[in-house]
Amino acid sequence: MSFDFFLAWRFLKEAKTQTLLTLLAITIGVGVQIFLASLITGLQFSLLDATVGSSSHINITSELAIPTSILNSSQPTDDLISSQVSYIKRDRDLSNWQPIIEELSNYSEISAISPLVNGSSFLQKGTVNRPIQIKGIDPPSADKIYKYRDNIILGTSSISGNDILLGRELSEDLNLTIGDSIQITTPQGSQAIFSINGIFDLGVKGLNTTWVLMDISRAQNLLQKKGDISVIEIQISDVFSSETIAKDLRTKWPELKIETWQSSNKQLLSGLKSQSSSSLVIQFFVQLAVLLGISSVLAISVVQKSKLIGILKAMGLKNYRVGRIFLLQGLLLGLLGSITGCLVGYGLIRTFLYATSISGAEISFVITTTPLSYLSSITVATLASILAAFLPARRASSFNPIEVIRNG
Amino acid sequence: MDKYMVQLHNIIKFYGDSVKNQVLFDVTLDILPGTFVSLIGPSGSGKSTLLNILGTLDQSSGGDLIIDGLSMISLSENELADFRNRAMGFIFQFHYLFPDFTAMENVLLPYRISHSGFPDQRILERAKYLLTKVGLENKLDARINNLSGGQQQRVAIARALINQPKLILADEPTGNLDTKSSDQIIQLLREINKEQGSTFIVVTHDRSIAARSDRIIELVDGRINNDFSPQELGQAKTWEGLGSYSCRD
Numbered sequence: 001m002s003f004d005f006f007l008a009w010r011f012l013k014e015a016k017t018q019t020l021l022t023l024l025a026i027t028i029g030v031g032v033q034i035f036l037a038s039l040i041t042g043l044q045f046s047l048l049d050a051t052v053g054s055s056s057h058i059n060i061t062s063e064l065a066i067p068t069s070i071l072n073s074s075q076p077t078d079d080l081i082s083s084q085v086s087y088i089k090r091d092r093d094l095s096n097w098q099p100i101i102e103e104l105s106n107y108s109e110i111s112a113i114s115p116l117v118n119g120s121s122f123l124q125k126g127t128v129n130r131p132i133q134i135k136g137i138d139p140p141s142a143d144k145i146y147k148y149r150d151n152i153i154l155g156t157s158s159i160s161g162n163d164i165l166l167g168r169e170l171s172e173d174l175n176l177t178i179g180d181s182i183q184i185t186t187p188q189g190s191q192a193i194f195s196i197n198g199i200f201d202l203g204v205k206g207l208n209t210t211w212v213l214m215d216i217s218r219a220q221n222l223l224q225k226k227g228d229i230s231v232i233e234i235q236i237s238d239v240f241s242s243e244t245i246a247k248d249l250r251t252k253w254p255e256l257k258i259e260t261w262q263s264s265n266k267q268l269l270s271g272l273k274s275q276s277s278s279s280l281v282i283q284f285f286v287q288l289a290v291l292l293g294i295s296s297v298l299a300i301s302v303v304q305k306s307k308l309i310g311i312l313k314a315m316g317l318k319n320y321r322v323g324r325i326f327l328l329q330g331l332l333l334g335l336l337g338s339i340t341g342c343l344v345g346y347g348l349i350r351t352f353l354y355a356t357s358i359s360g361a362e363i364s365f366v367i368t369t370t371p372l373s374y375l376s377s378i379t380v381a382t383l384a385s386i387l388a389a390f391l392p393a394r395r396a397s398s399f400n401p402i403e404v405i406r407n408g
Numbered sequence: 409m410d411k412y413m414v415q416l417h418n419i420i421k422f423y424g425d426s427v428k429n430q431v432l433f434d435v436t437l438d439i440l441p442g443t444f445v446s447l448i449g450p451s452g453s454g455k456s457t458l459l460n461i462l463g464t465l466d467q468s469s470g471g472d473l474i475i476d477g478l479s480m481i482s483l484s485e486n487e488l489a490d491f492r493n494r495a496m497g498f499i500f501q502f503h504y505l506f507p508d509f510t511a512m513e514n515v516l517l518p519y520r521i522s523h524s525g526f527p528d529q530r531i532l533e534r535a536k537y538l539l540t541k542v543g544l545e546n547k548l549d550a551r552i553n554n555l556s557g558g559q560q561q562r563v564a565i566a567r568a569l570i571n572q573p574k575l576i577l578a579d580e581p582t583g584n585l586d587t588k589s590s591d592q593i594i595q596l597l598r599e600i601n602k603e604q605g606s607t608f609i610v611v612t613h614d615r616s617i618a619a620r621s622d623r624i625i626e627l628v629d630g631r632i633n634n635d636f637s638p639q640e641l642g643q644a645k646t647w648e649g650l651g652s653y654s655c656r657d
Contacts, residue, residue, distance in 0.1 A: 003520045014508045311504040314465055315518045316493025318486050402465040405500060 004321050007312075008328035015301060022297045023337045029290035030341025030381050033283045035348040037377075038369045040279040044272050046365030048239060051268055052261045054147050054202065056114075056233035057242045060249070062094045063257045093228035100232060100253065109245055111237045112144035117219040118230035123166075123212065124183040125174045132170070133210045134184070136219020136229075145235050148200050148213065154178055155198035159215050163197035167208030171199045184212070184222065192222055287381070291388040294333055298326055298392035309396055310404030323397035327389050334385025338378040345369075345377075412474075413575060413607040414439040414462065419471035421457055421630075431457050432468070432630045439623075441574070442605045444598065446618040448650075449627035455611045456579055458627065462609060463496060463577045464488045476574055493522050497568030497606075501580035503560045505552045505567070511539055512548045515566045522571075531570075538566035542596055558589030565596060569604075576600075578610040582617065594620060615650045619643065624650075 012019045094100070097115060104113050117136030122129050135142075139159060143149045148165065149157040155178040159165055171177065176196055185191045194214065202208060220227060236242055242260040249258050262269055302309070309322055349367050414437070421432035431454045439445055447455045460466035461473065464480050473480040476495060483491060497518075505514045515535045516527050527535075539548055542562035544555075552560060561581065568576055581597070582590035594617050601608050610617060618624050619638055624646075626634040638646035 002524050006520070010506075010508070307504055308506055311498075311500075312517070312521070313489070314463070314492065314498050315521055316489045316491075317521050318489045402460050405465075405504065 004324050005328055008325045008332060011301065011305065011325070012329055012332060015304075018297055018301070019333070022294055022333050023340065025290050025293045026333060026337025026381060026385065027340040027344055029286050030338045030377055031344030031348060032286055034342060034345025034369070034374070034377055035352070036279060036283060036286075037373070038345070038349055038367050039352075040275060042365045042367040044275065045368070047268070047272070051265060052239055054145065055261070056145060056231075057236050057239055057261045058234040058246050058249070059259045060094070060100065060232040060234070060253070061230065061257045061259075062092050062255070093225055093230060094232065094256075095228050097229050097232060100256075103252070104232070104234065104249075107245065109236050109238065109241060110234055112141060112233075112235040114138060114141040114145050114233045115216060115229045116142070116231050116233050117216055117223060117225055117228075119186065119219070119223040121184050121186045121212075121222075123170075123174070124185060125176060125180075128174055130170065130174065131210070132166075132184070132212045134219050134223065135211055135213050136216040136223070137213055138216050142213075142233075145233055146202065148202065151200050151202055152198045153201050155196070157198055157200075159197065159213055159218075161215070162192070162194045162218065163214075164194045165198040165200055165213040166196060167211050168199055168201045169205055169208040170210070170212075171196070173209070186223055188224060190222060190224060287384060290381075291384050294330060294385055294388040295391060298329060298389050299395070301329070302326065302392045302396045305396075306399060306404050309399050310401040313399065313401035314405065319397040322399070323393040326393035326396050327386055330385045330387075330389025330393075331382060334382035334388075335378065337385070338381035341381065342374045342377060345374075411440070412438045413441040413443070413476060414609070415472075415474040416462075417472040417474075419458070419461060419468045419473065421454070421461065421466075422469045430630065432461075434471070435627075435630075435632060436471075437625065437632065437635075439607060439609070441607055442601070444601045444608045444620075444622045445610065446621040446624045447609060447611045447627065448613070448618055448624060449633070453627040454630040455627050459577055459579055459609065459611050462575075463498060464492055490522070493518060494571060495574050497571070497573040497576040499561075499564055499568050499576065499578040499581045501583040503552075503564040505560060505563055507552050510549045510551055511544055511555070511563045511566075512536070514552060514563055515539060515570055517567060518571050535566070535570060538569050539563070541600070542566050543592075556589075558585055558592065561585060561589070561593060562596070565593070565600075569600065569606075572604070573606060575607045575609070578608065578612075580611060580613065582612070582614050590614060591616065615647065618650050619647050 101113055101115060104110055115138055117134070119134045119136075121132055121134050123132045137146075137159075139149075139157070143157075152165070153168060154171075155165075157165065166176070174182075176182065176199075178196055178198070180196045181193050182196065183191055183193050200208070200213070202211070214222075216229070219225070220229075236245060239261065243262060246258050246260045249256075313319070313322065346369065349369065353367065416435050416437040419432055419435040420430065422428045422430050435454075435458060447459065449455050457466065461468045462475075464473075464483075475491075478491070480488065480491075506517070509517075512532075512535055515538060516531065519527060519531050519535075523531075536545075536548060539545060542565055544550075544559060544562055544566070547555060547559060552563065555563065561584070565581070568578075576597075578597070582593050585593065594614075597608060597610070597617075598620055600606065610621070612618055621638060623635070623637050625632060641649070
């Protein structure tokens with residue numbers, strides 16, 4: 001053990017009450033910070049999961065650009081003609097989509113790739129008509145995104161041949177059940193009879209009312225797509241990295257239209273951002289109050305120990321080492337206080353979960369903490385405590401021994 | 409080895425920035441190794457300032473200070489700190505011991521400043537020897553707060569000796585002690601001086617310390633007013649003379 005560390009430890013040990021109160025302040029600060037951060041993170045995670053957990057994060061479609069104007073002369077002169085061509089862009093089907101899917105499967109960040117045939121149609125049962133959205137899917141890959149297999153409330157999830165799945169609200173509306181036959185008519189006029197094999201509940205009324213799931217090749221036939229698909233849907237493990245991945249994909253396939261979930265969920269994102277920043281502001285001020293506490297306690301300690309610092313310097317302790325003794329005190333306080341703070345934070349989370357469970361209130365989100373989040377809290381609090389010790393340390397190192405001894 | 413332990417050449421010292429107040433005027437002095445020197449003089453004569461300059465705790469405004477052949481003027485702040493730790497021992501009027509440390513821990517402080525890790529057996533034995541030497545063999549593990557004023561000052565003396573310094577500087581080492589304790593301390597300092605051959609420079613108002621020195625230097629108004637040896641002058645004359653040399657019993 002170095003002498004500087006030994007002295008730092010002894011200084012803290014001797015000022016027991018002061019040290020314990022400071023540790024208590026750091027403990028409370030870090031504990032509250034961990035609890036608050038976990039709560040907000042859990043809440044946001046659940047909100048995000050509800051929003052984008054069972055939907056595509058990146059959509060790849062194709063566009064058709066149709067020129068609308070041929071030539072416009074803005075300032076016609078004899079020798080200068082400026083021309084400008086503008087286009088109307090329309091979605092069109094993806095033809096050569098298999099190589100794209102193959103290429104996408106090389107991305108480790110991508111967790112699911114699902115080709116989809118999409119199209120509006122009408123469902124007929126007797127004389128009743130309902131507008132529907134046909135979703136022609138490849139079952140194993142689509143299930144990774146929609147998780148529909150776990151949400152079958154009646155029948156099975158199989159969609160081979162003419163078997164289809166539809167949502168709860170639609171089946172209730174038309175009084176349909178397993179085994180019933182229905183007719184689907186496309187805007188182009190093609191018709192086919194299908195058999196209901198299962199009823200799903202995806203938890204969103206809009207989807208349950210309009211979606212009809214069928215096999216991808218069946219949908220291609222019905223919608224006359226000739227092997228083409230409408231969209232490649234992609235899910236990624238870290239939802240927030242979708243823009244980065246999309247940027248990469250845009251470079252690779254500049255002719256394709258690549259959209260992320262963020263572009264269609266701007267309001268949610270801004271809400272989450274405001275929540276995060278208000279949580280950060282609260283955490284920042286809690287930490288700041290704690291750090292000011294550490295700084296003032298150490299500043300008092302410097303004054304209390306001024307004579308001893310003076311004599312140590314007279315005996316040959318160098319200025320920078322005197323400073324280091326106080327920085328080490330900051331480090332010890334920060335480290336010990338944040339470790340106990342982590343325990344308190346964990347305790348607060350457990351107590352919160354227990355209290356809500358016995359009160360009968362159901363928490364609709366999961367509070368998750370990882371060892372890494374505790375470790376980062378300890379690191380941040382310890383570094384901040386060292387920073388808080390900086391001014392007292394500088395003051396102690398600048399003491400003139402003779403002034404201290406003479407005036408002592 | 410250099411002939412002199414301490415050499416002062418034309419040391420001057422000013423205080424203040426706008427209004428300069430000169431407290432030392434061309435102090436020139438040579439001190440042989442192993443000498444026990446008493447620095448006497450009325451209050452404000454510059455004795456403590458001179459002692460602080462000698463201890464490199466304060467800087468002179470001019471002149472040169474050579475200790476053990478090394479010019480202190482040329483050394484950096486860190487080099488001076490190392491030199492103080494290695495070659496000097498300090499005893500102050502107030503002991504400035506660490507109140508929550510034991511006597512042993514306090515004595516070991518100067519050693520631990522320059523040596524990392526726990527002290528080895530050899531240095532622990534030396535600390536015990538020194539505390540035994542100052543009569544505290546039964547108080548090795550006693551906390552400073554539980555010792556008397558005289559005992560505390562003796563711990564401070566043992567602390568000043570742990571690194572076997574060649575030069576020991578003492579500022580009124582008996583200033584806070586009763587006559588009996590003072591007498592024991594003086595005797596102790598003198599014994600150590602003879603046994604270890606360390607050079608002592610002691611600022612004092614105490615006639616009994618001055619009378620037992622090898623050399624007495626009197627400062628008046630920042631200048632050396634008198635510099636003599638009690639042995640050459642004779643005990644009786646010295647004692648009598650010291651009454652007028654700003655000393656008390």
